[in-house]
Amino acid sequence: MTEQQFFEDMKAALGELMPEAEISYKAKLAFRINELKKERNAVILGHNYMEPALYYSIPDFKGDSLELARKAAETDQDIIVFCGVEFMAETAKILNPEKTVLIPAQKAGCSLAESITAEDVRELKRRFPGVPVVTYVNTYADVKAESDICCTSGNAAAVVESLKTETVIFLPDEYLARNVARETGRHIIFPADFHKLEKDNLLDYQMIGWKGRCEVHEKFTVQDIENVRKQFPDVLILAHPECSPQVTAASDFSGSTSAMIQYVQQSDARRYLLLTECAMGDNIAAANPDKEMLRLCSVRCPYMNMITLEDTLSALQKNQYVVHVAEDIRLRALQAVNRMLQIG
Ligand code: 13P
Ligand code: SF4
Numbered sequence: 001m002t003e004q005q006f007f008e009d010m011k012a013a014l015g016e017l018m019p020e021a022e023i024s025y026k027a028k029l030a031f032r033i034n035e036l037k038k039e040r041n042a043v044i045l046g047h048n049y050m051e052p053a054l055y056y057s058i059p060d061f062k063g064d065s066l067e068l069a070r071k072a073a074e075t076d077q078d079i080i081v082f083c084g085v086e087f088m089a090e091t092a093k094i095l096n097p098e099k100t101v102l103i104p105a106q107k108a109g110c111s112l113a114e115s116i117t118a119e120d121v122r123e124l125k126r127r128f129p130g131v132p133v134v135t136y137v138n139t140y141a142d143v144k145a146e147s148d149i150c151c152t153s154g155n156a157a158a159v160v161e162s163l164k165t166e167t168v169i170f171l172p173d174e175y176l177a178r179n180v181a182r183e184t185g186r187h188i189i190f191p192a193d194f195h196k197l198e199k200d201n202l203l204d205y206q207m208i209g210w211k212g213r214c215e216v217h218e219k220f221t222v223q224d225i226e227n228v229r230k231q232f233p234d235v236l237i238l239a240h241p242e243c244s245p246q247v248t249a250a251s252d253f254s255g256s257t258s259a260m261i262q263y264v265q266q267s268d269a270r271r272y273l274l275l276t277e278c279a280m281g282d283n284i285a286a287a288n289p290d291k292e293m294l295r296l297c298s299v300r301c302p303y304m305n306m307i308t309l310e311d312t313l314s315a316l317q318k319n320q321y322v323v324h325v326a327e328d329i330r331l332r333a334l335q336a337v338n339r340m341l342q343i344g
Contacts, residue, residue: 003031006057013056017286023053029309030057036316042102043077044312045092047084048257049304052282058312059083064258065091065137066152072096073341081315082323085303087113090141093323094333101323104315105306112138112242115212116172121146124169124191128208133169134159135336136176138214141325143171145332150340153241154256157183160207162343172212178245179254181207217242219299220275225250228273228294235294238263239275247275264288277301 001009007027014023030053037044037058045068046059055062061071065088072080072092079100082089087110089103121133121143135147136156144150151159157180160168170177174190181188186206220243228235238260239251248254253263257280264272264284273294274281281295314320325333 003028006031006034010053010057013286014052016289017052017282026053026057026309029313030054033058033309033313033316036313037081040079040316041077042079042081042316043071043075044081044083045071045088047088047304048261048280048283049277049301050083050283050307051279051305052286054083054307054309054312055279055283056286058309064152064154064256066154066256067258068092069095069137069152069337070341075099079316081312083307083312084108085110085113085307086323087138087140089323090325091137091144091337093325094141094144094330094337097325097327097330100319102315102319103321103323104308104311106321108303108306110138110303111215112136112173112212113140113143116143116210118142118146120210121171124171124208124210127191128167128169131167131169131208132163132165133171134163135171136173137337137340139172141329141333144336145329147171147333147336148339150336152256152340154259155340155343156180156241158343159340160184160186167206167208169208170210172210173242174209174211174213175218175244176241177207177209179241179248181209182245182249214242216277216299216301217275218244220244220247220296222246222250224275224296225273232271232273232294234269235271235273236267236269237273237275243275251275260284261287264291264293277304279304 010023010027044059046062069091073095080092081102085108093101132148137150137152188207188209190209237251238253239248241254271292278295278297281293285293
């Protein structure tokens with residue numbers, strides 16, 4: 001394909017979303033990235049939150065955390081460039097010790113991953129011996145290494161149910177844990193409340209949570225939903241399960257980023273509100289020009305937004321930033337990740 005054809009394709013996909021001058025500038029970068037990708041035998045994985053010009057031009061595979069982890073496990077290229085945040089790139093490295101895994105921005109973190117340490121998990125295991133630990137993939141490798149099994153927003157309830165135990169420790173997202181507890185019919189408590197329960201001998205809990213929050217999804221409120229419903233009575237509201245249980249309960253659908261994309265594709269409604277990172281609304285709008293995507297763009301993920309076409313080009317040119325995971329940690333984290341991937 002020539003550079004001109006590449007630009008025309010991007011214009012066809014994104015012409016309603018951004019000015020031609022921006023498409024032209026980004027098409028040049030993307031064209032060069034795709035050339036380099038072939039030269040270096042690299043695969044590019046792109047999370048659903050990537051900005052539309054990147055999302056529609058360079059990833060070989062796009063998806064939610066679970067889909068990208070599966071793709072990372074299958075790839076046979078020498079280099080994986082992960083257009084997403086650090087915990088996702090780390091998961092790719094855990095699955096591919098022999099390959100070079102690159103992340104275009106060095107500090108693309110995540111407030112959930114920052115909310116818990118490996119020592120926190122060890123302390124919980126000491127307090128609740130024998131209780132299996134389910135860890136959201138939005139954690140760093142050393143935390144995964146202390147866990148029995150990982151989960152994503154796409155399979156959290158299935159993972160909890162697969163354990164067939166009365167009680168699980170579910171870390172670190174408080175809201176995801178509360179949403180999963182509701183879905184699986186379990187009670188939830190937090191370690192800080194545990195002594196109170198112990199005194200009363202009230203052991204009717206089944207999930208032990210942690211107070212981590214996504215700094216994006218925690219900001220959406222039921223008031224936001226009421227305001228939008230008042231203004232647009234026909235709107236369908238989709239919320240990521242990192243939103244509070246009040247917000248997911250007041251929404252029409254809750255699911256992983258890919259589940260939200262599929263929901264819009266399969267629904268006949270004309271207007272939607274997406275309670276998640278704003279860029280995904282642009283991506284869905286581009287794929288569904290007949291549907292209107294409302295989104296609250298005052299709330300953005302600063303980490304996902306660090307990943308740009310410019311930095312992805314630099315990543316391939318300069319072989320940066322290489323993701324490292326210490327081998328002893330990787331091997332233990334791999335067990336938890338593989339166990340998750342085995343669940344359908
Ligand atoms: P998904 O697994 O649903 O793509 O979510 C990842 C994430 O970080 C959401 O904030
Ligand atoms: Fe982390 Fe939230 Fe950003 Fe997802 S949206 S990467 S959970 S901070």
